[in-house]
Amino acid sequence: MKDKSLDYNSIIGLFLILFVLTVFTYFFNDKEKEEINEKKNFFKSNEKNFFLKKENVEKKNFSFLENNVLKLKISNVGGGIDEVLLKKYRAYNSLLSYHTKNLFLVKNSSFLYKMSFSNEKDIINTENLLFKSFVFNNEKKGIKILLMRAKSPYGKGFLDYVYTIGKNNQYDIGFYIRTINFFPFKKLISIKIDQKLISLEKDRNWENSYTQAYFSKNSKSIEYLSEKKTEEKYLPGINWFAYKQQFFASIFKPEKILKNIFIKSNNLSSGKFLKKIQFKTLIKKNKDEEFNFSFRFYFGPLDFNLLKKYKNGFENIIPFGWGFLKWINKYFFLIIFQFLEKTNLNYGIIIIFMTIVVKLILSPITYKQYKLSAIMKLIRPEIEKLNKKYENKKDTFKKQKAMMELYKKIGINPMSGCISTLIQVPIFYSLFKFFPTIINLRGKSFLWVEDLTSYDSIFELPFFIPFYGNHVSLLTLLYSLALLIYTKLSNNEKKNPSEIENSPISNMNFILYLMPIMMLLFINSYASALSLYYFVSNVINICFLFFIKKFMLDEKKIIVRIQDKKINDI
Structure with a gap:
């Protein structure tokens, strides 16, 4: 019986071992399959992750x-x-x-x-x-x-x-x-x-006009794509390129010169x-x-100053203007502006002081221009006499020679007025590029002006006026009014009381009065800093006109010298 019981125990043990092995094998295989499947899925999911679609944002971090x-x-x-x-x-x-x-x-x-x-x-x-x-x-x-x-x-x-x-x-x-x-x-x-x-x-439209792609083939010169139309170029090589906005830029500088470039x-x-x-x-x-x-x-x-530190010509993407205007802005207006900026005054006050400084620097030229205008007014009777004396076209050369002798005796050069105007015209137009590009003025307020690099608006119009816009700029109105007053006063100085009202010269004067209207239309949407500068400039011109007439020019002395035909300086 004992042997039989052993045999039964052996058989039962063997069955238990077989059962355990069967169960273990079954679960092991399932687990192994699960692990293999997990690895496959993991590989597949990772493989897919290498080519994630943009709309799959769940795994994006x-x-x-x-x-x-x-x-x-x-x-x-x-x-x-x-x-x-x-x-x-x-x-x-x-x-x-x-x-x-x-x-x-x-x-x-x-x-x-x-x-x-x-x-x-x-x-x-x-x-x-x-x-x-x-x-x-x-x-x-x-x-x-x-x-x-x-x-x-x-x-x-x-x-x-x-x-x-x-x-x-x-x-x-x-x-x-x-x-x-x-x-x-x-x-x-x-x-x-x-x-x-x-x-x-x-102003989106204004901002877009200053937004361009720039590139440099070397560190000294830059080129750019059109800011107004779609444009693309093939370039054999570039040193760097930039995506420029009105006041900010994204610049890309490779370690080596890149070749075979397409830019659009x-x-x-x-x-x-x-x-x-x-x-x-x-x-x-x-x-x-x-x-x-x-x-x-x-x-x-x-x-x-920040861009200049990189020594790659990055500062040249700031649109200070072309040719001579660029030099005036970089080495004249910018230097004056940065010097006055150290005072930590309101930027509107800085622009006013900047205008005063510039007018003082140009005052010798302004004085010569006013002096010439005053003398030309006083000698007009003499000029009229010469015109009557040499009415015949054959005497044109004699008339010109006689006038030059008159100018020489009085001590003036009519061409000096043209030269002084030619000097001031580039300065006038360079400011159109200066104020809208100075980032230090961006977002800076002055009185009712919210941003000196954009237009000031005291009233929004329900419609759009060509060349003017859909808003009313108070600074532009003030500037146009000051320019009108100055034009009127300066014309009165030039005009001789004995002139016939309907003479050709008198009839041409109305053209000068179109300038304030044209400027009113033209700069209404420009930077308010520009209008502020021009307004202050014309107020100073009016003050100069009175000051020079009152204290610096002696008309009686000029008349005596004309009559005596002396060659002494006035």
Whole structure:
């Protein structure tokens, strides 16, 4: 019985072992299958993540780089810059009629950086790659580093985007691209940088006229695409390129000169974007070497002194005007403005003082012009006598010779009036480019003026007047009125009481009175700082007119010298 019981126990034990093994094997296989399936699904999901669609935002996350003046938001999808916030500036808020909104140069993926790698069968577009982020601090160099790494979907290699930013007040960002054991690709690599430029100012149309694509073939000269129409160009090589707005810019400076460039600018007639600017280049490389490339991005203000520090000619994208006007603005008005800016006064007061300083510098020219006008008025009877004496056309040469002798005896040169006018005309027109481009005036108020770089409005019209606009600028009205008064007074000084009212000279005077009306229409939508400057300038001209007549010119003495025909100086 004992043996039988052992046999029964052995049989029962064997069955239990078999049962346990069967159950274990069953569950193990299921678990192994689940693990295998999980790995497959994980691989597939990761493979899909390398080619994420833009609408798939559930897995989208962001990394941040920040210093005192900049804040960058960088997406893990594509590894590109999703937002650029300028901390020290504000965008115009139409609801409050003031600059109160956060100023984003890039927002909601308005900036696109994309590279394309390819071999005979496959193409990798980096805008669809999923990047992982790693943040480092380099205390010695005072920089923050963001490494964005994407795995190749066709191999074991990696693509790295390395962003670096200074910890203080730097507006430029380092951007380094490198491949590590990336899959075999052809010699050509495509790089594309597109940006939709966001409207930031009060007057969209005015702002759009200052928004352009610029590029430099060397550090000394710059070129640009049209600000009014769609334009594209092929360029054999560039040193840097920029997407410029009225007061801000996105500048891209590669480490080496880029060749085979395509650049295009499209105007956007409505919406929150001003223009879409596209840039594309093809880079050649040896087949077996890794790809390494460096950029520096500048996202910041168009500040002349700040841009000049980069020593690449970036400051030349500030539109100070063409030719001689540009030199007047950079080396005359800008220097005076920056000197007065140190007083820390209201910017409207600074413009008034700037006007006074400029008028004082030009006062010798102004005095000569007024003196010539006064003398020409007094000698008009003598000129009329010469005109009657030499009425015959055959005596034209004799008449001119006699007039030149008269001018010489009086001690004047009629051409000096033309020369003084020619000197003042470039100064007059250079200001049209100066005030709308000075970022220091942006958002600065004065009395009823909200922003000195835009028009002031005391009344909105329910309709649009060609050349004038749909608003009434008080500063423009004041300037036009001052110009009208000055024109009237200066004409009275030039006009001889003995003149016949209907003479040709008298009939031509009405043309001068068209100038205030033309200026009223022309600068109504210009920067209010310009109207303020011209208003103060004309008030000073009126004061000069009275001062010179009262204290500096002795008409009786001039008449005596005309009669005596002396050659002494007046």
